[in-house]
Amino acid sequence: MSLSVTTRDAITAEVAKYPYKKTALLPSLKLAQKEKGWLSTETLAEVADLIGLPHSHAIELATFYAMLFTEKVAPVRVEYCLQLPCALVGAEDALAKTAKLLDVQLHGERGTRHGHTKDHLIELHGTVECYGACHRAPMCRVGDDYKENLKTDDDLQRLVADLKTRAAAAKSQAH
């Protein structure tokens, strides 16, 4: 499935902004990811062709940056920061509780901890680096939004309710 006309136009507009078309690759991949949720081999090739770059440039860049996804991700992706400031105020705990509330089995050790709901609509990750929101730790990132000050059970309940709404929306959109 190729990219929508809107995204393709937006990419063309990016290319026009820079003296070197290679510079447009990163913003263009972000645009493509916004539409598709992740960057498949075909999407990478499509973006590279659209800009006029070798496919290898696209795959190198996409795999270099952790926030560009080259493997399929769930529509709702929750990334808990477990770095020092967050960890000191209970981020590990918050992640574990969120998982429990969502009935998610977490795998992996510190640094690779992750899991997903049975319907694959929500993913939990404890793998990311500091998001620069240490002053409102603990925190997690959901899509483009920051959820901060996740200290009490109430905070987590609210978070989970929001996640479920997002999942339901994604599900109905898919149908």
Add this chain to the structure above:
Amino acid sequence: MTTTASEKKDSPAASSASAAQAAPPSDTVTLTIDGQKVTAKKGTLLVEAARAVKNEIPVFCYHDKLKPVGACRMCLVEIEKMPRLQTACTTPVAEGMVVKTKSDMATGGQNATIALLLANHPLDCPVCDKGGECPLQDNTFAHGVGTSKFEEEKRHKDKAFELSENIVLDRERCILCYRCVRFHDEVPGDRALAVIDRGSHGEIGLASGEQYTSPFQGNVVDICPVGALTSRHYRFRSRPWDLKSQAGIAADDPTGSNVWIDTRDGRVLRLRPRENVDVNDAWIADATRWGTLPAERSERLAQPLVRKGGKLVAVTWFEGLRAAAALVRNHNTGVVATPALTNEAYGVLAEGGLGDAVSVWPRIAATSPQGTLAGLSSSKSVVVVGCDPWSEIPMLAIAVRRALVPFTRDGIATGGGGKLVVIAAENGLARDSAAWLKASGADLARAVADLCDALEGKGGSDAAKKAAAQLTVRPSSLVMGPAFAHEPGNAALVKRLQAALGVVDDKGACAGFSGAVDRYTNARGARELLGDKAALDAASAAGVLGRAGAGALDTVIVVGDVPHCAGFPVDGLGKARAVWLTASLPKDASTKAGAVPDVVDVVLPLAHVYEQGGAFTTLDGRHQGFDAAGIPPSVPGAGPDERAKADWYALALLAAELGRVTPHDLKGLRAVLSTKHAFARIPLNRNKTRTELTVV
């Protein structure tokens, strides 16, 4: 002009100012490396300057034919007045620089780099193909501490990952020097490999799930400084210390790639590029590397075959030659020679008079190209018509690309800046072309005429005008496919295009390259040595096949095998009987159905090119001699005479059998030929090379 150490100590600024006043502006600088004064051209990298005085600074990622990247930190050196260690592979020389490559600080840095690289390296040298010729082993031995403090578990990755049918990648061994990625990026420009992921997760892979189809894959095996990239054709077949390397010339490449032929007990096991900056630099095409390896010696025909009572019977050379001579003596005889024989063989044919006529088959261009491939590589305007060098003669594509994109020599970018216009159906250099006017068959002539119109300012289509606008700078070159150049109707058009491009100046000299490129190894040698005597088109009425087909010949001697087309011109022979000199038959050819065509009465087995001496002439007229590397197939238990023979030797023996005396050894034969032919005066095996490949 050199500044003294005391001057520099007093005031660096003053000393450089006085140096500038005292010396006329020169393009060299003088520096000190390990106490030794070195004068080098401005821009020279430290690692090269040190190499020039035989001071080898250890490297992994640096390769003198690729852009320096400073990725591995192996080349750390101490430079006075600089606070930290510097990478010698990215630091250009400067006036008065004082460099220490063996100080405690420098050695410490080198030790640490080795320790870090080895932390995650699997150290599986006993089962690694590279063992014994591995820069990682060598550098560890020379610059490592010999022990490891790393006690954690090593990282695990793919072990024998098949990148293609030719190449296996061991991702644990890779030290991420990026040489392989840079090679594809810079030399053929096909960006075939990519670095996937980052940091310790980084690994070499293919771009976006694509296939690894580059025709230059084998070169990454040569330049990989560890055993991460290995050749599936050579894996686990030998250890480097059991191999004997002999200088040779590629058996299939009309540009004359220089190779090392690595043999073990006389068997040719592998080919590697032999550095020659004027020919193949340090690269060869995969077709040469793997496509020209001889079949197993014991599996090939070693004895002559003679047809007796309808059946082919193996005989001694004595009998075989007698039977062949009987077919020639008192019979109208013609010779068909392929354009892949050695010059010595053509020499015997030209001098020895084996038949009334000699023809070259398959057909080759009637005239040789003007200019040189070096001229092609330094052209500013290049036009390719009716061929695709990339798929037909890959090393020619590299020569063309050098005119377009800067390449690296001794660490410094050079050349490039030319424009390429291609008029053909296929174009492997599409990404580097200024214009590609797609055309094939009869349309080629039309497209060329269109481009001529545009070049001459007499109109032409918009596409042609755009293309012509790219072709204004001289020198210029013209590369033509033989089929287009052969067409008699195109002769005037070719002249017109040459004139419009200005490939030849008023005095008739060609600074670039111009002509038709045959894809056969020694088409130029055949043309130059047989030209006056032979019809270059065997199938024409005057050619040997034409005459045989018309019933005018009783016997045809066919010499050689032809890669890229049917191996034997069965259809053209009419009622004539044939003698076939060939290197392509299997041991059981006499009984194997279809191996030997019915018209053949005598088969004389030839040695493979890599098992014989001789000389080839490249398509731009460079004569390159070579000695035998491997041992040809022989009959077990029989005398030394009972083996497949060099092409020129078999022909000389046949000439002798017919009473036309020709020297029987290469030296004597060359001495006779040398009075008339320049190639025979070039010593075998003495081609100009700068150095052996220094990295592997």
